Amino acid sequence: MIFNRKLYIKVALVIGIGAFIAAVVASVFFYLDTKFRAEQLATNQISQLALTVESTASVALYVQDAELAKEIVQGLEINDLVAGAMLTEGDKAWMGSRGFDLQAAEVIRFEIHHPFFSDQTLGKLLLMPNQAYIDERATQGAVSQAWVLAIQALAIAVLVSLLVHKTLTAPLNFLTQKVEQIVPGANAMLTVPRRHEKDEIGCLVRGINTLINNLNESLEQERGLRARTEQLERKFRLIFEKASAGICLVDSNNALLEVNEAFCLLSGSQTRSCRSTLVEWFEEQAELEEFLHNFRSDPFANHVEMELQLRTVDSDILKWVHCLFSKVQGQQEGEETILEVMMYDVTERTYRERMIRFEAEHDMLTHLKNRRAGEQVLRELMRRADQNNAMMGLLLIDLDRFKPVNDIHGHEAGDAVLKVVAERLGALGDDVMVARWGGDEFVIGVPSVDKDYTRLRSLAKTALSSLYLPIAVNDELECEIGASIGIAVYPHHGSTLEQMLESADMAMYEVKQHGRGNFRFGRLSTGVA
The missing domain is CATH 3.30.70.270 (Reverse transcriptase/Diguanylate cyclase domain)
Structure with missing residues (x-):
């Protein structure tokens, strides 16, 4: 939990891990490079030994002096870099170390030229490197170099972590604590840490202060809007409940969501849940259901008026009502469209108009x-x-x-x-x-x-x-x-x-x-x- 909460610990860990990985990669690289260089150096030194004894070996081969050849071989074997030596006359072995393997892959061959005619070859000097000694010396040097590099990387990581903590994470931690103490709506502002007035931390503090100021203004506006909304809701609720017209809200399944008192009086219902759907209240149920489906599907139709026969709770009584259907579209995309239906009792007027029309016709x-x-x-x-x-x-x-x-x-x-x-x-x-x-x-x-x-x-x-x-x-x-x-x-x-x-x-x-x-x-x- 501490590691999850402390930023400077996270930064130190990231830097340490990065330094460790870099040290490992660099150490491996320097190890291989140092070892390769050590082997190259050993090869060069062996070549220099061969050049040193080349003239003596040429004389020994020319005069066939076995004692001199033996001294050359023994002198070469004394060097730690050489595991064995041999002189050959032509392609035949002449003088060499005991157990010398002519077919070994690591054998280095040097040509021995005629002492008087440099274009003639008398034989060859074969040297077998002491590979174990060479590898040991190369490994020791490479490991020493790798340890030095790893210690340097670790020291740099610690130093960078301290600097980052001092210059970045500590001020950020200070700002975080101050931000947690801020109470929404209060006028408390953050202060810029010392020596950070002109850098990114100073910009961050000023940005947070601007955000706090805007937030306080938004909260104040929201309080005012909330109070006004509550007041409007009370007024609209009063209008809805006390309206002279019957009002009901209908969902996409034609179910009644809300009805007002005038609707109850118009329908003769004492309770607001007498019939669950709108179409149940009208004589023309099939026609009304089809109309509601088409009305919802028509994107250009928002308001439609018609006169229908309302079935009151006493099913023997039918009332003519003038209905205004309106779509109430949700503010968010995909939100359900609700229908608002306003009804006025026009029974007397309808019968009077029908009587006048009947009398005229x-x-x-x-x-x-x-x-x-x-x-x-x-x-x-x-x-x-x-x-x-x-x-x-x-x-x-x-x-x-x-x-x-x-x-x-x-x-x-x-x-x-x-x-x-x-x-x-x-x-x-x-x-x-x-x-x-x-x-x-x-x-x-x-x-x-x-x-x-x-x-x-x-x-x-x-x-x-x-x-x-x-x-x-x-x-x-x-x-x-x-x-x-x-x-x-x-x-x-x-x-x-x-x-x-x-x-x-x-x-x-x-x-x-x-x-x-x-x-x-x-x-x-x-x-x-």
């Missing part, structure tokens, strides 16, 4: 579409027929024997009859449009007419049969009426709605002229086969 007595709305539907059917290269038809119905009902039994009886007529015509099919055209006239719009007009004939017959049935006005009064029907097919009987109505009207009057209670098709428009 429907006959208030029969609740069928009025003439203006009926014309719009008929034109839309004609447009679809053009798109699909198909046909559509309309039936213009005029009631028979209706005027006496009004004249004899009064308008209340006539209104009752019209209501029953509207119910019977409305039962002809879900895909047909029935409109009260005015008075006792009705129009039925029929899409997808077949080429033989079979369906139009069937509808006309069914309508006539149902309208011929007696109509009970009250317990005491029962009326019998009938109808005359004119039929027009687009585009055979007209290219515009006005032409179609005129063709059906003419066909209907022809029916009336021929006894009523029947149906007839209009005349083909000019240019239609």
Whole structure:
């Protein structure tokens, strides 16, 4: 633990290890170099010995003086560097040391020239170096040199460690202790150690003081921001809880994260965990779930408004709410996007608007579409027929024997009859449009007419049969009426709605002229086969 905490010990260890490695490497190098030099020196000395006795050996070989040759060999053997010597005459051994090995690799050969003719060779002087002695002397010198170098390296390492500790690690240790004593937010500053005003330690102290000053300013700003944030949080929480609009936060799985009090009042929930997901609170669950998925996937859609039917805790009660969906994107990349939903109760306004729209488009007595709305539907059917290269038809119905009902039994009886007529015509099919055209006239719009007009004939017959049935006005009064029907097919009987109505009207009057209670098709428009 001490080694882990003390920088100067780490520095000393690093320097010591580095010095040790350098000393080992240098010692090995100098050892090998010294040994090589010692061996080279020994070889040179042996060569000098050979040169010394070369002239004497030349005479001994020339006069064949064995005693002189023996003295030369024995004189060479006395030297510590020579382990053995031999004189050869030509390629044959002549005089040498006992046990001399001519085939040894370390044998050094010197040529002995003629004493009078230097270009002639009489023989050779063979010298065997005392390798053990040479190695021992080289090793002693190399080891001594290595020890001296290692001691020098160690001394330098200790000296450098002391200097580093004095000039670097000690001031850094002092600064570290002072920094640990600094309390965040306090105005205490560090002082520059002596003799370090202009070096890196002085720059470090000034940088730390600047950092401390900036940190204190940041802490002060953070305290102010924290206080302001807490104040804003209290205000926003108060706004969230006391807002008149119902507010809820929804995660990526449509689960409710948070709802306010207004949402609970709007939904009739006493607790905030009655239903766990947003879609459970609405009548249009499948459509809402698909919308939420598409809304999250659309990077350009941030705010969307729509009106939905809210299912209160009492499931029999539905409320219309105007919803504003907004994305709340997380500040960090990859953070979940939360949806904020604000709801306003528009039930009364929605029902009022629907009633106004219904009254504008429907006959208030029969609740069928009025003439203006009926014309719009008929034109839309004609447009679809053009798109699909198909046909559509309309039936213009005029009631028979209706005027006496009004004249004899009064308008209340006539209104009752019209209501029953509207119910019977409305039962002809879900895909047909029935409109009260005015008075006792009705129009039925029929899409997808077949080429033989079979369906139009069937509808006309069914309508006539149902309208011929007696109509009970009250317990005491029962009326019998009938109808005359004119039929027009687009585009055979007209290219515009006005032409179609005129063709059906003419066909209907022809029916009336021929006894009523029947149906007839209009005349083909000019240019239609």
